[in-house]
Every structure is written in structure tokens, then in C-alpha cells.
Amino acid sequence: MPQPAPARIGDAVEDVDTPALLIDLDAFERNLEKMAAFTKNAGVRLRPHAKTHKSAHIARLQMELGAVGVCCQKVSEAEALVQAGIQDVLISNQVVGRHKLNRLSALARHAKVAVCADDADNVVDLNAAAGQVGVIMDVLVEIDVGAGRCGVAPGDAAVTLAKEIDRARNLRFVGLQAYQGAAQHIRDFAERKMAINAAQVLTKKTVELLSAAGLKCDTVGGAGTGTYEFHTTSKVWNELQCGSYVFMDVDYGQNRMSDGKPFRAFENSLFVLATVMSKTREDFCTIDAGHKALGNDQGFPWVHELEEVTYSKPSDEHGRLDLSQTRQALKLGDKVRLVPGHCDPTVNLYDWYVGVRNGRVEALWPVTARGALT
Amino acid sequence: MPQPAPARIGDAVEDVDTPALLIDLDAFERNLEKMAAFTKNAGVRLRPHAKTHKSAHIARLQMELGAVGVCCQKVSEAEALVQAGIQDVLISNQVVGRHKLNRLSALARHAKVAVCADDADNVVDLNAAAGQVGVIMDVLVEIDVGAGRCGVAPGDAAVTLAKEIDRARNLRFVGLQAYQGAAQHIRDFAERKMAINAAQVLTKKTVELLSAAGLKCDTVGGAGTGTYEFHTTSKVWNELQCGSYVFMDVDYGQNRMSDGKPFRAFENSLFVLATVMSKTREDFCTIDAGHKALGNDQGFPWVHELEEVTYSKPSDEHGRLDLSQTRQALKLGDKVRLVPGHCDPTVNLYDWYVGVRNGRVEALWPVTARGALT
Numbered sequence: 001m002p003q004p005a006p007a008r009i010g011d012a013v014e015d016v017d018t019p020a021l022l023i024d025l026d027a028f029e030r031n032l033e034k035m036a037a038f039t040k041n042a043g044v045r046l047r048p049h050a051k052t053h054k055s056a057h058i059a060r061l062q063m064e065l066g067a068v069g070v071c072c073q074k075v076s077e078a079e080a081l082v083q084a085g086i087q088d089v090l091i092s093n094q095v096v097g098r099h100k101l102n103r104l105s106a107l108a109r110h111a112k113v114a115v116c117a118d119d120a121d122n123v124v125d126l127n128a129a130a131g132q133v134g135v136i137m138d139v140l141v142e143i144d145v146g147a148g149r150c151g152v153a154p155g156d157a158a159v160t161l162a163k164e165i166d167r168a169r170n171l172r173f174v175g176l177q178a179y180q181g182a183a184q185h186i187r188d189f190a191e192r193k194m195a196i197n198a199a200q201v202l203t204k205k206t207v208e209l210l211s212a213a214g215l216k217c218d219t220v221g222g223a224g225t226g227t228y229e230f231h232t233t234s235k236v237w238n239e240l241q242c243g244s245y246v247f248m249d250v251d252y253g254q255n256r257m258s259d260g261k262p263f264r265a266f267e268n269s270l271f272v273l274a275t276v277m278s279k280t281r282e283d284f285c286t287i288d289a290g291h292k293a294l295g296n297d298q299g300f301p302w303v304h305e306l307e308e309v310t311y312s313k314p315s316d317e318h319g320r321l322d323l324s325q326t327r328q329a330l331k332l333g334d335k336v337r338l339v340p341g342h343c344d345p346t347v348n349l350y351d352w353y354v355g356v357r358n359g360r361v362e363a364l365w366p367v368t369a370r371g372a373l374t
Numbered sequence: 375m376p377q378p379a380p381a382r383i384g385d386a387v388e389d390v391d392t393p394a395l396l397i398d399l400d401a402f403e404r405n406l407e408k409m410a411a412f413t414k415n416a417g418v419r420l421r422p423h424a425k426t427h428k429s430a431h432i433a434r435l436q437m438e439l440g441a442v443g444v445c446c447q448k449v450s451e452a453e454a455l456v457q458a459g460i461q462d463v464l465i466s467n468q469v470v471g472r473h474k475l476n477r478l479s480a481l482a483r484h485a486k487v488a489v490c491a492d493d494a495d496n497v498v499d500l501n502a503a504a505g506q507v508g509v510i511m512d513v514l515v516e517i518d519v520g521a522g523r524c525g526v527a528p529g530d531a532a533v534t535l536a537k538e539i540d541r542a543r544n545l546r547f548v549g550l551q552a553y554q555g556a557a558q559h560i561r562d563f564a565e566r567k568m569a570i571n572a573a574q575v576l577t578k579k580t581v582e583l584l585s586a587a588g589l590k591c592d593t594v595g596g597a598g599t600g601t602y603e604f605h606t607t608s609k610v611w612n613e614l615q616c617g618s619y620v621f622m623d624v625d626y627g628q629n630r631m632s633d634g635k636p637f638r639a640f641e642n643s644l645f646v647l648a649t650v651m652s653k654t655r656e657d658f659c660t661i662d663a664g665h666k667a668l669g670n671d672q673g674f675p676w677v678h679e680l681e682e683v684t685y686s687k688p689s690d691e692h693g694r695l696d697l698s699q700t701r702q703a704l705k706l707g708d709k710v711r712l713v714p715g716h717c718d719p720t721v722n723l724y725d726w727y728v729g730v731r732n733g734r735v736e737a738l739w740p741v742t743a744r745g746a747l748t
Contacts, residue, residue, distance in 0.1 A: 003450060003748070093651075151652070288470075344690045374394070
């Protein structure tokens with residue numbers, strides 16, 4: 001069963017039960033508009049990654065501002081969003097195994113669905129699954145442009161696989177998935193840009209080889225919030241897949257821009273609201289947000305507007321706030337806003353977004369695809 | 375919405391969709407029986423911590439074997455378990471804030487509920503909340519016996535707070551919460567034992583001071599899977615709160631016993647089943663289990679029965695298996711069992727347990743209190 005919402009519409013923020021996942025709606029809306037304007041001006045399509053927010057409502061807001069659809073990372077994520085009304089989903093990932101392939105092809109009868117492949121046997125399986133339910137499945141070849149995770153090598157291997165897809169009766173080759181995930185969190189601006197330049201050379205060459213083989217790429221997809229700016233000048237990519245820009249997090253906030261300053265193109269709009277639940281010492285207090293309330297895999301949260309207070313020593317349900325460097329006392333029952341270390345796995349821990357504006361709860365949105373793992 | 379179950383009763387394990395949370399039912403049942411026998415022989419009560427499994431069904435199995443009830447860490451966790459039929463719950467934690475106090479006292483009308491306190495103002499609030507719904511709430515004083523997280527200092531401070539509880543019209547002082555969480559993962563046997571010996575001295579002294587003040591401790595609770603053996607000889611603690619013993623994990627498996635060998639008193643019964651979803655290189659493959667499928671906060675999972683294969687480089691939805699040190703090839707679609715680094719936050723990511731025996735799915739149990747954060 002999903003958990004009850006931790007607030008009611010109209011509540012003061014201070015009255016939200018904790019831990020809770022807050023969205024600062026003003027900052028969030030500015031983030032959505034900024035990326036929409038950027039991609040429009042750059043002449044590229046935006047297909048935001050829904051693995052960040054897992055919300056049908058946020059996907060709709062993105063599409064109302066011009067996004068062509070969304071990316072999902074899992075079939076179950078796509079199922080949840082399609083069922084909630086999203087009609088254009090790219091699964092930017094491989095789908096392997098009988099049950100998942102059955103679900104994928106069934107879903108393609110209910111929405112525009114595309115998928116990535118990096119293996120010839122998997123292409124055979126995709127074709128068979130699509131044939132069984134009578135759909136033509138759109139397939140992108142994923143190429144490894146430096147992330148070292150999934151994808152065939154750029155160049156000839158990609159052309160070979162694209163030809164397999166093109167020959168398959170129930171599949172349609174629609175382009176390339178060329179995401180350099182490892183580049184997103186390179187802190188230095190020049191190094192980050194260089195990683196994307198290298199990916200660009202590999203992607204461009206692959207597109208040209210495909211073209212020479214008579215295979216047109218309708219879509220060349222990639223880019224994340226850390227590198228989106230570098231993906232437009234070359235005109236190699238035509239569809240950006242940024243996700244985290246809607247919320248931002250501590251991790252992305254540590255990237256540096258060309259002037260050496262921290263990356264602040266988008267605002268922190270996502271917070272975990274937590275309560276001081278124990279205060280028996282002078283130098284620290286304990287709050288009610290630990291590993292089950294925060295994605296700490298890329299580092300600990302920042303304490304919003306209390307810069308001298310640091311979060312540490314999380315256990316499953318507790319975190320410590322070090323008060324030794326601050327004059328601001330926190331007392332039992334006080335609430336603090338944490339900027340999550342990593343937004344995507346944090347969101348996945350909650351059933352509800354609590355949208356706030358001017359100190360009041362304005363929206364309660366379900367995390368539609370929370371826990372969609374398969 | 376909860377996710378659909380990733381299997382059907384009777385399926386072969388290989389046919390379970392992934393990632394999935396498997397229980398090896400034979401190993402699991404042996405773990406339950408072993409701890410039940412240990413506590414029975416030692417003459418102490420067992421109140422296992424349900425924050426590990428979050429399952430009403432597993433709680434019932436534990437109580438059928440003699441456990442007096444369960445511990446929960448959150449009011450919402452207790453609500454979910456009480457609603458599913460568990461009638462005796464200790465919230466081994468502080469409950470702070472108007473809404474949580476209302477929920478706690480309402481819950482106490484429907485089950486035997488106790489809670490911990492470490493603050494005099496909180497005791498006033500607990501008393502008021504209990505009075506509003508007309509219940510007498512059982513309250514333990516939490517003392518900090520070395521964990522440095524919650525709890526008043528042992529000794530006089532605990533007596534002072536216990537007196538406040540005893541004076542409160544709607545509260546009943548029932549004992550001490552004396553959990554040394556920081557000791558659980560001290561690797562060296564002698565050091566781990568020493569930490570509990572220190573906690574024991576502090577707890578014993580506090581019990582004696584309380585007794586001298588006319589305050590009897592019905593319950594002196596504490597202990598975890600890492601230290602349970604050290605809590606019985608002294609007869610200071612009378613209620614053990616171990617949780618992880620039902621499943622074990624990589625983290626507990628790294629503790630050492632008195633002979634220097636790894637801690638293996640309980641068996642690994644919990645696994646994340648994952649699938650090889652990309653295999654484009656010789657030296658590694660990519661599986662479909664990353665941060666959203668595994669609690670990696672205490673370290674990465676082990677790959678079960680493939681000792682030379684190591685898990686690394688997790689991202690949100692992917693993990694890498696290094697194959698460079700093994701002759702065992704893994705191919706696309708192969709399934710592997712991972713022993714989670716940390717069982718509690720791993721369980722919280724899933725809606726379903728898939729109980730397996732003799733290679734077949736025998737049980738599908740909901741993770742009753744999954745996501746119960748507040």
C-alpha cells in the first residue's frame with residue numbers, strides 16, 4: 001500500500017509531517033521553463049528523463065512546455081507513466097528477458113514506445129516479442145561513447161547492429177542512443193566539455209557510416225543536466241534527455257562552470273523536510289532522515305539556509321546535524337530543509353511530492369512510478 | 375500504486391522478473407529458529423526489529439516462535455503492522471511533532487504500543503496526546519550507552535526523566551531503551567564485546583538508580599544482530615531487539631568472531647536477483663540492479679556463488695560485474711543472486727518478497743511497511 005500523504009492542501013509548510021519530499025514550485029517552474037527555452041532556441045528536441053521524477057504530472061508539465069515525450073529507464077516505469085496518460089516514451093535502456101519483452105511489446109500497443117539495443121540476440125528477441133502482439137517496435141542502437149556501461153562500440157559495430165534491426169520484420173531502426181553518463185559529474189568545465197567533444201566525434205562518425213549504409217537516424221539522443229550545453233552546437237544530437245534539471249541536487253551543484261564558479265544554471269527545487277527528533281547535546285542534534293529518506297550514494301545532503309550546519313553519520317532512520325560550527329541553535333521539533341545529495345534515488349523513496357509556494361502546501365502529486373524496478 | 379509482483383507462485387526462480395527481492399525460505403526459517411532458541415535458552419525475551427523486514431507476515435512468524443512483539447522505528451511502520459494484525463509494538467525511537475503524536479496515541483487504542491523518550495518537553499507532549507484520546511501510553515527512557523545518537527545520559531538524567539514520565543497522568547514508565555547501535559559493526563570481536571560491556575555498566579547503574587527511586591524497569595531493551603550474544607550473561611537486558619538476523623547481509627558478514635573467522639551464526643537468506651542486461655565486452659557485464667535496487671550505503675553486494683566476480687560502479691539502475699578475475703563467463707540474460715550490502719534499506723526499495731525453496735517460488739509476501747517514513 002502507498003503511504004498516506006504527509007500533508008493536506010493549504011497546510012503551512014511547518015505543519016507537513018516528516019520526512020517529506022518538498023518541491024519549491026516557483027523554483028521548479030523556473031527550471032522547467034529555462035530548459036524548455038534553451039532547447040527551443042538551440043533547435044533540438046527535449047525528451048526529459050523521467051527516471052528523475054517518476055511523475056506523470058511532471059511529465060505532462062514538461063510536454064506542455066514543448067518536450068516531445070519522456071525517457072524511462074525501466075519497462076515498469078514506462079508502464080506506470082503510460083497508464084497515467086503519457087503517450088510517448090523512450091526506454092533509454094536495454095530490455096532483456098521474456099517477461100519484460102512481453103510487457104514492452106504489449107505496452108507498444110497503447111503508446112508510442114521505443115527501446116535501445118546493443119546485442120544481436122536481443123534484437124532477435126525484440127523482433128519475436130513485437131511480432132507476437134503485432135506491433136512495429138522502434139529501436140535505437142546504443143553506442144558506448146565513453147561511459148563504459150552499455151552500448152556497442154561506435155562505428156562499424158553499430159552499423160552491423162542497425163542493419164539487423166532494419167532487416168527485422170517487426171522492428172524499425174530509428175537512430176542512436178549516445179549518452180555519456182560518466183561525463184555528467186566531471187567537476188572541471190574544460191574536462192567535462194572535452195569528454196562530450198570526444199563523444200561527439202564518435203557519434204558523428206557513426207551517423208555518417210549509417211547514412212552511407214542507407215540507414216537514417218531520426219533520433220540521435222543523449223545529454224544530461226551536467227553537459228546539456230555542449231550537445232547543441234555540433235548538431236550531432238537532436239534530442240536531449242536531461243532529467244535532474246527539474247530538481248538539481250548537491251552532486252550536480254558541485255560541477256564547475258567555465259569561470260570556476262559552481263554550476264547554478266538551475267535552482268534547487270527539491271528538498272527533504274526533516275524534524276529534529278532528539279536534542280540531548282549542545283554540539284549536535286538528531287533528525288528523522290537517514291538512508292531510507294535520502295539517496296546518499298553521491299554524498300550527504302546540504303542543510304538549506306544553514307550553511308554552518310552539516311549532515312553526517314546517517315543510519316537507517318536518523319541523521320546527525322553538527323551544530324558545533326554555528327551559533328544558530330536548533331531545538332527539538334524544529335524543521336530543516338535538506339538538499340538531497342542525489343535527487344533520483346531520493347525521489348524513489350517517497351510516495352508523494354508536496355508542492356509548496358509562499359509557505360503553503362499547494363499540490364500533492366503521487367510519485368507515479370515509485371519503486372518501478374523491473 | 376504498489377508494483378505488481380515479479381513472479382507467480384510455482385514459477386522457477388530463473389523465471390522471476392528482475393530485480394527482485396528473494397528469500398531463501400530454508401535459510402530464513404533456520405535463522406528464525408536459531409534466534410528463538412537462543413533467547414529462550416538464555417531466558418530473555420525477543421522483540422525483533424521490524425525495521426529490517428517491514429513485513430507483517432514475518433513478524434507473525436517471529437511471534438509464533440515466541441517473540442513477544444516487534445520493534446518499529448516509525449509511527450507509520452507501526453501503523454502498517456498493527457493494521458495488518460500485529461498487536462504489540464515498541465517504537466524504539468522518539469516521536470516528535472503534533473501529527474505523529476496524534477497518530478501514536480490513536481494507534482495505542484488499537485494495539486499495545488510503547489514509545490521511547492529522551493526529552494522532558496516531549497514527555498509533556500506525549501502525555502497531552504495520550505490524554506486527548508484517553509489512553510495510557512507505555513514509555514521507555516532511552517539512554518545513550520555509547521551510540522551517540524539519541525538518548526539522555528545514563529544515570530541521574532535518566533532517573534529525572536523517568537520521574538517525569540511516572541508523574542504524567544496518561545503515561546506509564548516501563549523501562550529503559552539501551553541500544554548500542556555503534557557497536558554492531560565493530561569488526562573485532564574483543565572490541566565489540568568491550569563496547570557492550572561498557573554499555574552494560576551504564577545500563578546496570580541506571581537500573582539500580584531507578585530502583586532506588588522506586589521506579590521498576592519492566593523492560594530493559596537493546597541488542598542487535600552484531601552483539602546479541604553479549605547481552606544475556608549479565609541479566610541487565612531482558613528484551614533483545616535484533617533485526618538483521620533474519621536475513622544477514624555483507625556488512626554483518628564482515629564482523630569477526632572470537633576465533634577471527636567471519637560471523638556466520640546466521641545464514642544469508644536475502645538476495646537481490648538481477649539479470650545481465652548488457653554484455654558488449656569481455657571483462658565486464660552490466661546488470662539491472664543499481665542504487666534503486668540495492669542499499670549500498672554500507673558497501674556493495676557480494677555475488678552469490680561467484681566469488682571471483684565483483685560488483686562495482688553502480689548508477690541508478692545499473693551495476694557492473696567485473697569478470698576479469700573469473701573463468702566463468704556470464705552471458706546476456708543470465709541471472710545472478712546478490713547478497714545486499716545492507717539489508718534494511720534494500721528491503722525498503724521493494725514492494726514484494728519472493729520466497730523460494732527448491733528452485734521454485736513458494737510465497738509472495740508484501741513488504742507491508744515499505745516506504746513508511748513518517
